[in-house]
Amino acid sequence: MHMLLRIFKRLCFIGVFMGLALGTSWAAPVIKMGAHAPQSGSLAKHGIEQIKGIRLAAEEFEKKTGSKVDLIVYDDESNPQKAVSAVEKLAGVDHVNGIVGGYGSNLVGPASETAERYDTPYLTTGAVDTQLSEKKFKNFFRLNYMPGYASAQSGAIQNIFGARKVGIVYNSLSATAQIAEAVKGQLQAAGIQVPVFEKFEKGTTNFKPILLKVKDAGCDVLLVEGYFQDYVGTIKDAKILNLPVKAYVGSWGIGTPEFIRELGPLSEYVYGTSVWEKGTAPKEAKANESQMISDYTARFKEEPSYIAMLGYLSAKYMLEAIAKGGGQTAAYTPEKTRNALRSLDVISPMGRIAFDEKGDPRYFSAVLFQTQKGEQVVVYPTDRAQGKAVYPQIPWGGK
Numbered sequence: 001m002h003m004l005l006r007i008f009k010r011l012c013f014i015g016v017f018m019g020l021a022l023g024t025s026w027a028a029p030v031i032k033m034g035a036h037a038p039q040s041g042s043l044a045k046h047g048i049e050q051i052k053g054i055r056l057a058a059e060e061f062e063k064k065t066g067s068k069v070d071l072i073v074y075d076d077e078s079n080p081q082k083a084v085s086a087v088e089k090l091a092g093v094d095h096v097n098g099i100v101g102g103y104g105s106n107l108v109g110p111a112s113e114t115a116e117r118y119d120t121p122y123l124t125t126g127a128v129d130t131q132l133s134e135k136k137f138k139n140f141f142r143l144n145y146m147p148g149y150a151s152a153q154s155g156a157i158q159n160i161f162g163a164r165k166v167g168i169v170y171n172s173l174s175a176t177a178q179i180a181e182a183v184k185g186q187l188q189a190a191g192i193q194v195p196v197f198e199k200f201e202k203g204t205t206n207f208k209p210i211l212l213k214v215k216d217a218g219c220d221v222l223l224v225e226g227y228f229q230d231y232v233g234t235i236k237d238a239k240i241l242n243l244p245v246k247a248y249v250g251s252w253g254i255g256t257p258e259f260i261r262e263l264g265p266l267s268e269y270v271y272g273t274s275v276w277e278k279g280t281a282p283k284e285a286k287a288n289e290s291q292m293i294s295d296y297t298a299r300f301k302e303e304p305s306y307i308a309m310l311g312y313l314s315a316k317y318m319l320e321a322i323a324k325g326g327g328q329t330a331a332y333t334p335e336k337t338r339n340a341l342r343s344l345d346v347i348s349p350m351g352r353i354a355f356d357e358k359g360d361p362r363y364f365s366a367v368l369f370q371t372q373k374g375e376q377v378v379v380y381p382t383d384r385a386q387g388k389a390v391y392p393q394i395p396w397g398g399k
Helices: 002-026 044-065 080-093 105-117 146-161 174-189 208-216 228-241 257-267 283-300 306-324 334-342
Strands: 030-037 068-075 098-101 122-124 140-142 165-171 193-200 221-225 247-250 271-274 345-348 351-354 367-372 375-380
Touching (some): 030 080, 030 306, 044 098, 044 257, 044 283, 044 306, 080 098, 080 105, 098 306, 105 122, 146 174, 146 271, 146 367, 146 375, 165 174, 165 208, 174 193, 174 221, 228 247, 271 375, 283 345
Parallel strands (some): 030 068, 030 098, 098 122, 165 193, 247 271
Antiparallel strands (some): 345 351, 367 375
16 A cells, blocks of 8 residues: 555656646747836836837737747836836846837936946837947947938928028937037038027926027027927927917927827927838838738727837847847857847838947938828938928918
């Protein structure tokens, strides 16, 4: 009897061991990817859409490869210190294979420094400050940066509007100050006057004093380099003043679903920069664009903005790089993932993507669109245009 009992226990032990072994061997390989972005605070409108795109890419990767993606997301609360804490958790505690996300150069700057310290590949889509890549971090990569945005704005103002005077007002943060300076130089080199060049501090809510300077200078175009709340504030104050300009031009964050919901009719005729709008993908990437739009719309019940597309592409290419770097195995190293990113050269919905030695995009070029009947219509450059600009025209009527 005792002998039978010992045999039974031994068989149970072997059965449990084999079950664990088989369970482990049959489990889908896991890739750990981290993301941080503002889900609250002043930049939340942008960060929420960014994370939606990242989640979609992770789900798509799982379906295509059969690998499990352990996506860990932290809200950095639109705060640089919280962004650093998020990366410290992702890299130092969660031990992710790579990190995507980040919105705003003032957040991405310290966050990318932290990723470098932890030797973790970091691919962002929300930071355009040229100084970020000057540090030449080996783990820093980005899909978009400032020069591509500046040329889209100045080119349209010169070649489409034919403006004589432009008033530029800008948020004092580094990225927006940089693009303001760049556009100012490009306009002046083209013989266009910039009689108003005024900065405002983050959190400004009363823009009327600055806008009155634009009015007194007789500017044809109001160019605002800022973020979501800056656009909302300047447009609403421009309506109150019935500012007599012929066009309102902004940079990133304009034309998103949240922007249109917030401003309603006041979002009409506003110009903004984008890396992608529906239907602008190169022919080689049309199928990818169509599938992404379809999947995103089904998942989130709205069409993707360019911010969502950026989030999607960053996660897609990071996951592919991690997989090439052996992210599901003990053989994984950050260097293998970095090498995979450095060798990337693809035609995506936003154009050709490849990185230079500093992690900057070699071929990035933005487009300028105008909101027309609730849709973002690309009007510049002409070879990517979907329609013609309605100029002169502003949402508050003017004089």
